[in-house]
Amino acid sequence: MEIIVCAKQIVDVSDIKIDDKTNEPILKGVDDKISDIDKNAVEEGIKIKDELGGNLTVLLVGPSEATENIKELLAMGADRAVMVPWDGSSSYDVVSKIIAGAIEKIGDHDLILCGEASLDLFSGQTGPRIAALLDLPQITYAQSLDAEDEKIVGHKDVGGKVVSIESTYPVLVTVTKEINEPRLPSLMDILGASNKPMDVWDAESLVSDDLQPGLETVEIKGVPMERKKIVFHDDLDESIEKVVEKLAKEGVLG
Amino acid sequence: MVLVYSEDKDITLELLSKGSELTESLDEELSAVLIGEDDPDQYIRHGADNVFVVKTDQETFKAEEYSDILVELMKEGEDEVLLLGADKNGQELAPRVASKLDTGCVSECTALYVENEDIITERVIYSGKALAVERFDSKPAVVTVPPKLFDPLPEDEERSGELIEKEIEVSPYPSKIVDIKEKESVGVDVESAETIVSCGRGFDNKEDIEIAQELANNFEGNAVGCSRPISADLNWLPEEHWIGLSGHKVKPRLYIAVGISGQIQHIAGIRDSDIILAINKDEDALIFESADYGIVGDLYEVLPKLIEAVKEKKT
Numbered sequence: 183m184e185i186i187v188c189a190k191q192i193v194d195v196s197d198i199k200i201d202d203k204t205n206e207p208i209l210k211g212v213d214d215k216i217s218d219i220d221k222n223a224v225e226e227g228i229k230i231k232d233e234l235g236g237n238l239t240v241l242l243v244g245p246s247e248a249t250e251n252i253k254e255l256l257a258m259g260a261d262r263a264v265m266v267p268w269d270g271s272s273s274y275d276v277v278s279k280i281i282a283g284a285i286e287k288i289g290d291h292d293l294i295l296c297g298e299a300s301l302d303l304f305s306g307q308t309g310p311r312i313a314a315l316l317d318l319p320q321i322t323y324a325q326s327l328d329a330e331d332e333k334i335v336g337h338k339d340v341g342g343k344v345v346s347i348e349s350t351y352p353v354l355v356t357v358t359k360e361i362n363e364p365r366l367p368s369l370m371d372i373l374g375a376s377n378k379p380m381d382v383w384d385a386e387s388l389v390s391d392d393l394q395p396g397l398e399t400v401e402i403k404g405v406p407m408e409r410k411k412i413v414f415h416d417d418l419d420e421s422i423e424k425v426v427e428k429l430a431k432e433g434v435l436g
Numbered sequence: 437m438v439l440v441y442s443e444d445k446d447i448t449l450e451l452l453s454k455g456s457e458l459t460e461s462l463d464e465e466l467s468a469v470l471i472g473e474d475d476p477d478q479y480i481r482h483g484a485d486n487v488f489v490v491k492t493d494q495e496t497f498k499a500e501e502y503s504d505i506l507v508e509l510m511k512e513g514e515d516e517v518l519l520l521g522a523d524k525n526g527q528e529l530a531p532r533v534a535s536k537l538d539t540g541c542v543s544e545c546t547a548l549y550v551e552n553e554d555i556i557t558e559r560v561i562y563s564g565k566a567l568a569v570e571r572f573d574s575k576p577a578v579v580t581v582p583p584k585l586f587d588p589l590p591e592d593e594e595r596s597g598e599l600i601e602k603e604i605e606v607s608p609y610p611s612k613i614v615d616i617k618e619k620e621s622v623g624v625d626v627e628s629a630e631t632i633v634s635c636g637r638g639f640d641n642k643e644d645i646e647i648a649q650e651l652a653n654n655f656e657g658n659a660v661g662c663s664r665p666i667s668a669d670l671n672w673l674p675e676e677h678w679i680g681l682s683g684h685k686v687k688p689r690l691y692i693a694v695g696i697s698g699q700i701q702h703i704a705g706i707r708d709s710d711i712i713l714a715i716n717k718d719e720d721a722l723i724f725e726s727a728d729y730g731i732v733g734d735l736y737e738v739l740p741k742l743i744e745a746v747k748e749k750k751t
Contacts (some may be wrong), residue, residue: 195563196700196722208464215457222515274531275574301701303561303568304681305543307531310499310637314535319611323530335614339675342526342619349611359682360668371614396540396574400556407707413714413724415732418741425713425729426745432728434690434711435749436656 183236183331183351184290189220190310191248192302200404209402210338216251219297221258221364223357227295228259229364230329237261239288243268243280249380256375257367262286264379266388273395278311283388284302285316292351293334298323298358319349322356361399415430437514438462439576440484441469441506442521443497449482449588451519451581454548455740456483456589461550462516471505480597483589491603495550496613497525500716503532504606515576517555522580536577542570547684548579555579563681564704623675630657631690632680632709635672636702637665638695638716638735647739648694652748663684680705695735698723715739 197212227238229269240260242248246267256263266284272275285291294313306322324336329433335348336355367375412428414421429435437457452468459466468479468487472494476487488509494501505530510518518533520526534541534661546567547558555577575631577665624634633652635645646691652658652707660677667678681687681701694715697704703726706712714727717734724730731738 195565198562198565200565207562218525241692275538277533278535286656298682301563301681305531305559305562306527307534307541307543310528310531313500314503314532318530318607320532321611322499323524338524339619342621343615344615344617344619346615346617348614349609353608353611359664362627380483391538393584394573396534396538396572397641398571398573400569400571402561405560405565405570405707407565407703408727409712409726410728411724412728413719413730413732415719415730418731418737421731421733422738422741422745425731425744426749428715428729429690429711429718429746430749435746 183229183234183292185218185231185236185238185295186291187223187227187240187255187260187295188240188308189224189240189242189252190215190217190308190362191215191242191244191251192300194303200406205404206402214247216254217297217300217302217303219299219357219359221360222253222295222359223295223366224255224258224260225362226327226357230293230327230363234329234331236292239264239276241275241281241284241288242266243284243385244419245269251395253372253375253379254367256378256380257371258365259371260378262378265380266385268385269383270385270393271395273397274305274307275396276393278308278315279389279391279393280385281308281375282312282315284383285312287315287383287388294318294352294354296354296356296427298356306356311355313354316354317416318352318354320354320356321347321349324355324357325360327357327361342412384423437465437467438517438519438647439467439469439510439515440519442523442526443471444474444521444523444583445474445525447477447521447526447583450583450586451521452479453482453589454581454586455517455519456581457516458548459548464516469506469509471502475582476599480595481591481593484597486548486598486600489599489601491592491601492606496616498609498611498613499525499528500609500611501606502529503536505604507536508604510576513575517577517579520578520580522582530578530580537576537578539574539578540572543580544582545579546585548581553640563700564707572624588710592690622676624659624662625686626659626677626679626686629659629686629688631655632659632661632679632686632688633692633694634663634696635666635694636663636696639666642670645672651692651743651746653741654743654750656688660722661704693723694739696723697721698726717730
């Protein structure tokens, strides 16, 4: 089984502050990380590989510094990494073309796994776009997977129904956060990761199309969350009395 | 042309409402797409100028084949906008269609308008901390619209329009739906609740959620909600209760977060609440940063006293 897991490096959203003056999010100095749900995809890939045998390649298109974060995925148990440095447009159409190009260059692929969406933008476009570009069937939002040698079944929640979809390989599957708990690599795993192969490919060599983004970002505006933040932490009876008083004044006790 | 499609009838009517606004600005026609069996005339009565009635062998929605149907319908390349529902089906359909048409796509827009003949969208990013304003530089503009964002137009019995039958054959993909199980509905609708008491990891066991319910019972239109771990990891409450980025997004008058740490993904689901009260024994808990009022204390001590105090205040 040849498994490819697509991962994205994102900024840690919980660290983002909004600039009071410009009303823009401040991204400078914010830590970056592999998007959480992509780790669930890696974990699921490792489980399937352990059961059915094969190879697991992690693929990342993004800033060249991401090589550090990819090592974490190698430490989890991926066999090999492919890194495509890209600091051009982050429009989904552009990035998914580069990813699809890299998958074609990797060659054999039975199972392509992605997270359902990245935690920074949460669009969930990349998986279906890759499937479309490679003309593959897709199973999205899988909350559990039953993988066998010849076929895979994914179960997903669709508005109060559990829908089970079966496909032969090759297939693209996106997983949700509920599918598993990603393992934490041990120190030995982390040390071992530096010995695993990591190829670095040039994005332009992977796509024949022009990479004109279909969307242009006009602006990004901060959405201020203005809350009163009145916290009572002294005597409990007193705190409760005050809070109930406040709620009554707000007119929300009715 | 502006095309709208959702396999959910209610969402289609909402999309038609937004679509008719766009067609006015763009001076275009508005078409609804109906795949399978249903009454196409209702779409005319709700604003469509015409309806493509597509005959297909597909029994239920499947993203691969339905994408190919929509792509085939749009192959002339003259369409300006394709509006799809931002439910699970629409969310996997939209990027697939957009990719096949080599065009841009915006998921879950919160606003959509025409400015200087350009299609502009807004959507929430960074777990609700920011709004991205984007302009389409490609055609058609594929956009998914969350359910209930727009109200359907009133039904107009006088409206007439054309029904255009299309037989579209698409090759089947090697994937198939093998089972659909109805989940037992618990009948909770946190999205329309006026007051929500929400439970997090601070609860020691499943039975204790009863205390949250007891507090909630003092309010009209109440519901018990929960954070991700309570539903997804521990299965103490069904998903209908789950509030957050990938759960339900709520907008009650009063949201009471009990024993919830306040992870950004949870906050994304409660941002539109009028008043947020947080109860947590950790005074450094993130939830206090996103709350109007907070009580630092053990929920097992706070809740019984709070229930009494609320009852007393109301009498």
